[in-house]
Amino acid sequence: MTGIKIDGLSKKFRKKNVLDNISVEFKPNKIYGLLGRNGAGKSTLLNIIANRLYADQGTLTLDDENLVENDSTLGKLYLMNDVDMYNKSMRLDKIFEYTEQFYGSFDYEYAEKLAERFKIDTHQKFGKFSTGYHTIAKLIIALCVPADYIFLDEPVLGLDANHRTIFYEELMTTYSERPRTFVVATHLIGEITNILEHVMIVSESKITLDEDVEDILAKSHLIVGPQAETKDYVEGLNIVGKESLGNLQGYYVYGDLNDDKILPDTVQIERVDLQKMFIYLTNQGGENGVNK
């Protein structure tokens, strides 16, 4: 398995560039976070991968086979998002049967376990579920389908805190028992940070960050100290955000520090709150972007 490769992908909606020359890879057996603000293009990217939309330009391959209009590759991936693609009058257990029919198999045992844990009635018609249980129903299918690449677009939409916790636990459990690729697009960065292995940030129709979480952490710094000294120290560095607390000024810096500069005694380099770092990295209004 070589993974999903996207090369030179572009998409416009009514003359507006939603995705501009995107080139990314989703390798096998990894958990990816696809982050970005509202309207950044995350859902469009996932919809194109799942053949729900067509790209204007670019190529998509899965394990070196064309991904567009190819049943063989489409059968290896599954996209779960807020759009309901199932017939409202169909019962959930019937949906499981059809999923098995089209994907070749389905983990009924695990689906039963998840249904019990989430307290969802699988004999109920899909259209009768509340918003939260619509999401749960689709999550159960996503976790039980035998696809190698699972895309989850806002997987916790409408879920209460308990259900979100259950989902994150089950995601880690199923991933450890049967490794495959998960791509999670979400706004709730703080809740998912510990699960992610690799992060991509979509901003202004481009991929502005595409790195392993470990590498991101290694490049993320919080420089804190008195305003004047701190400002002087961070001169020339890639500042992505700042905070003030009384006389103290904190600068979030992404990238290498200047080893030639001496760190003043009053200035400290601290560990970064990863959620806050991601917020600044996805924030268009920040002082500097990722690449500046």
Next chain:
Amino acid sequence: MLTSKDISVVKYLSRKYAEDTVKGLGILFGIHIIGTILLIMMSSSEEIPSIALGFWSNFPLAFYLMGALFIISATNYEIFAFLNQNGISRKTLWKNKMIVLGLGTLILVLIGTIYDAVVSSSGTNDLIAITYLKGTNPVVKVIGSYLFDVLVTFMTVTWISAIGAACGLLPKKHRAWIIFGIVMAAFLVITRIVSWIAMLPFAWTRVFMIVVKYFGLLLGISYHGNEYSFNFLPPILTMIVLAILGAILTRHLLMKMKIRTEG
């Protein structure tokens, strides 16, 4: 060669179409019964009024069979969405839809042919039998009529399918109104034209002569020395070509389908 996915899609489409057809025809049959009952109830006479009898008998089996095929052909978006969610491409949907339409046409037209042969007063002597198949033996008449009906029906459903696929591309918000507007406009235009023709002396004879003059080659109808002659092969070929064009157009439109993200 059909793959296991193709067979899964055919099974799903067959089941879905059967369910939709039963629901749709059930509604039609319900209207049929209720309409007849209402007409009887509105009559002051103790006997069943002729208008009620006429209303009841004006829904021949062919109407229901065509209704079934119409329902099957026209529904596209919901099926496309469901199959897309389950990793099925638009190409595969189209291919297997044509297979199901073809099989459905063969079966439903066979039911209609048997019904006509057994129940109808004309028996095996329908319009095709007395024109194109005049002078042939009864077995040839039945088989020939069946083949002709299958081709006409399949051609019709491929074009209805194309129209259904086109409607599936319309935004959900105004789709119902656009379709309603088109159907009403077409209905008004056609009824006006038919009314105008009916007022002319010997109108239908003249229409037939015009049709023979311009489309005789395609329909296999020619006029020699006060007599019309009918050749079975040209209309067969015409129907095949039109069916292929309808299928190609359906594919072209289905390939443009995308998942709606609006409400």
